[in-house]
Amino acid sequence: MTSSSGPTRRKVLGTAAAGALGVGLASVPTAASAGQRERVRVVILLYDGFTALDAVGPYEALCRVPGVRVVMVGRKAGPVRTDTGQLALTAERAMADVPHADVLLIPGGGNRGTIATMNDSSVLAWVRRIHQHSAWTTSVCTGALVLGSAGLLRGVPATTYWASRPYLAEKFGAVITPGRFVESGKIITAAGVSAGIDMGLHLAARLSDDKVGQAMQLAIEYDPKPPYDTGSPGKADEATKRLALELVADAAV
Amino acid sequence: MTSSSGPTRRKVLGTAAAGALGVGLASVPTAASAGQRERVRVVILLYDGFTALDAVGPYEALCRVPGVRVVMVGRKAGPVRTDTGQLALTAERAMADVPHADVLLIPGGGNRGTIATMNDSSVLAWVRRIHQHSAWTTSVCTGALVLGSAGLLRGVPATTYWASRPYLAEKFGAVITPGRFVESGKIITAAGVSAGIDMGLHLAARLSDDKVGQAMQLAIEYDPKPPYDTGSPGKADEATKRLALELVADAAV
Numbered sequence: 144m145t146s147s148s149g150p151t152r153r154k155v156l157g158t159a160a161a162g163a164l165g166v167g168l169a170s171v172p173t174a175a176s177a178g179q180r181e182r183v184r185v186v187i188l189l190y191d192g193f194t195a196l197d198a199v200g201p202y203e204a205l206c207r208v209p210g211v212r213v214v215m216v217g218r219k220a221g222p223v224r225t226d227t228g229q230l231a232l233t234a235e236r237a238m239a240d241v242p243h244a245d246v247l248l249i250p251g252g253g254n255r256g257t258i259a260t261m262n263d264s265s266v267l268a269w270v271r272r273i274h275q276h277s278a279w280t281t282s283v284c285t286g287a288l289v290l291g292s293a294g295l296l297r298g299v300p301a302t303t304y305w306a307s308r309p310y311l312a313e314k315f316g317a318v319i320t321p322g323r324f325v326e327s328g329k330i331i332t333a334a335g336v337s338a339g340i341d342m343g344l345h346l347a348a349r350l351s352d353d354k355v356g357q358a359m360q361l362a363i364e365y366d367p368k369p370p371y372d373t374g375s376p377g378k379a380d381e382a383t384k385r386l387a388l389e390l391v392a393d394a395a396v
Numbered sequence: 397m398t399s400s401s402g403p404t405r406r407k408v409l410g411t412a413a414a415g416a417l418g419v420g421l422a423s424v425p426t427a428a429s430a431g432q433r434e435r436v437r438v439v440i441l442l443y444d445g446f447t448a449l450d451a452v453g454p455y456e457a458l459c460r461v462p463g464v465r466v467v468m469v470g471r472k473a474g475p476v477r478t479d480t481g482q483l484a485l486t487a488e489r490a491m492a493d494v495p496h497a498d499v500l501l502i503p504g505g506g507n508r509g510t511i512a513t514m515n516d517s518s519v520l521a522w523v524r525r526i527h528q529h530s531a532w533t534t535s536v537c538t539g540a541l542v543l544g545s546a547g548l549l550r551g552v553p554a555t556t557y558w559a560s561r562p563y564l565a566e567k568f569g570a571v572i573t574p575g576r577f578v579e580s581g582k583i584i585t586a587a588g589v590s591a592g593i594d595m596g597l598h599l600a601a602r603l604s605d606d607k608v609g610q611a612m613q614l615a616i617e618y619d620p621k622p623p624y625d626t627g628s629p630g631k632a633d634e635a636t637k638r639l640a641l642e643l644v645a646d647a648a649v
Contacts, residue, residue, distance in 0.1 A: 194456070195452045195455060195456055196452055196453065196455075196456040196616065199448045199449055199452040199453075199483075200449065200452075202448060202449075202482070202483060203447070203448055203449040203589065203590075206480045206482050206483070206647060207480065207643045207644060207646070207647035208643070209643070209646070212482065213480075213482045213483070214482070215482075215483060222475070222486050227459045227460065227466075229455070229459050229465065229466045229467070229468075229488075230452075230455060230459075230466070230468060230485065230486070231485070231486040231488075232483065232484070232485055232486070233475050233483070233484040233485070233486070235482075235484075284617075304617065305614075305617055323619075323620075323621045334617050335616065335617025336456065336615075336616040336617050336618075337456075337593065337616045337617055337618045337620065338617055340590065340620070341620060341621055341622060341623065344622065344623050344624070345623050348623065353624075354635075354636070354639060355639070355643070356623060356624060357624045357626040357632070357636050358626075358636050358639035358640040358642075358643055359640070359643065360622055360623070360624050360626050360627045361558075361626050361627060361628070361629070361632045361636055361637065361640040362589075362640040362641075362643055362644050363449060363588065363589040363590045363627075364537075364557065364558055364587050364588025364589050364590055364591055364627060364628060365589070365590040365620075365622050365627040366576075366622070366627030366628035366631065367576075367590065367593070367594060367618075367620040367622065367627070368576045368594055369594060369597065369613055369618050369619070369620065370594065370597050370598050370601065370609060370613070371597070371606075371609060371610045371613050373610040373611075373613050373614050374613045374614060374617060374618040374619030374620070375614070375617060375619035376614070378619065379610070379611075379614045382607075383607070383610050383611050383614055384614065386607060386608070386611035387611040387612070387614040387615040388615075389611075390460040390461070390462070390608070390611055390612065390615055391460060391615050393460070393462070394459060394460035
């Protein structure tokens with residue numbers, strides 16, 4: 144820990160918490176922060192064809208909560224490509240090496256990636272195993288279909304991507320329930336893509352308290368002003384819905 | 397392109413655009429879509445210590461806009477780690493191999509990463525070079541400090557992370573202006589972290605039209621319902637501001 148360049152660095156992020164900002168410059172965690180970092184493990188499953196924001200929204204809301212450590216996990220460790228093929232995130236650990244999670248999060252993906260994951264018996268077995276001892280088992284967007292395929296949503300109030308709601312109910316017996324996210328016991332399912340941010344901040348508070356939830360909302364300056372009022376199917380006309388699904392399909396690899 | 401498993405795949409994302417969804421299953425781009433993909437190149441600079449959501453929010457809003465291709469660029473190609481050290485994204489290309497961008501986007505980062513980038517003369521020279529011929533030069537969060545350090549914001553209406561606004565004005569002569577993002581000629585600067593989503597959707601419309609912007613907002617189901625009303629400094633009390641900056645600093649590596 145050094146404060147030699149503290150004043151300059153402090154100015155960059157403002158002076159409101161100058162003392163605290165000095166602390167943040169440590170490259171080696173202190174004993175206290177290292178201990179804290181291992182208190183709650185959030186595991187996010189990355190699979191070929193996942194949707195980036197489904198994973199990164201909750202990551203950003205949770206990764207600074209005291210005691211929380213977010214771990215990206217894949218079928219194997221290494222880069223995992225998203226549904227559009229234009230981006231890859233690194234899985235830090237292989238599924239087989241991660242036997243436990245306090246919070247499990249399954250992001251959604253494009254058709255190809257979601258279906259492959261729904262039909263992958265090793266992933267489903269791992270999800271069920273983690274779920275047995277998790278504090279929270281969660282999904283964003285079509286990640287709920289993976290939880291459903293693992294048999295975790297039968298009779299459970301839940302949500303998913305707007306266009307996939309009928310399928311989640313018919314195929315896996317979930318009870319579709321309105322909301323940006325739906326909390327049913329220890330299972331929380333979020334609506335499509337960006338809804339993971341709302342769920343992530345909710346979880347941030349659940350894993351600590353409202354003060355931390357409020358501070359994390361400010362930390363990511365989440366005071367949204369969407370340019371349109373078409374962000375949910377109830378607000379969008381049929382042409383917009385059709386175009387949205389076409390754009391998603393056309394960009395998929 | 398195959399439709400052999402079309403019906404199942406279509407059901408996953410609903411039936412509203414069943415025909416279009418079949419198209420999205422192609423693993424080899426058609427001549428038309430391949431041509432479209434090269435019309436507009438969005439380049440996002442990844443640097444050691446960047447903030448993931450600053451890059452991924454705009455990526456998700458833009459990557460499905462017809463004709464747009466998002467390219468993550470780093471000092472060199474390969475994984476680039478975020479400000480918390482808990483996540484890495486892959487830079488697809490090295491800066492030196494990318495001489496042109498239609499849209500340049502600089503994400504923000506933690507103190508260490510932002511300062512290193514502000515002081516990296518090769519990055520600044522590259523930013524200035526790209527800016528000369530870009531259609532749009534943009535930033536999210538403290539990415540504005542990099543644009544400022546490159547000399548692009550003197551006298552320019554702009555914004556940045558809430559806690560960094562005084563510094564951006566004092567140090568680089570930007571005219572701090574309210575808003576989730578500020579458009580000044582071809583320069584657009586967004587406020588902190590999640591504001592990149594609002595700016596991304598705005599840009600999606602600028603690169604196409606309102607219909608596509610509206611559809612992209614629905615495609616990422618962006619109908620936000622933040623759990624608190626503390627997402628901007630004007631709405632948060634002093635204790636929340638202090639805690640937010642402490643959490644950011646404590647999680648930084």
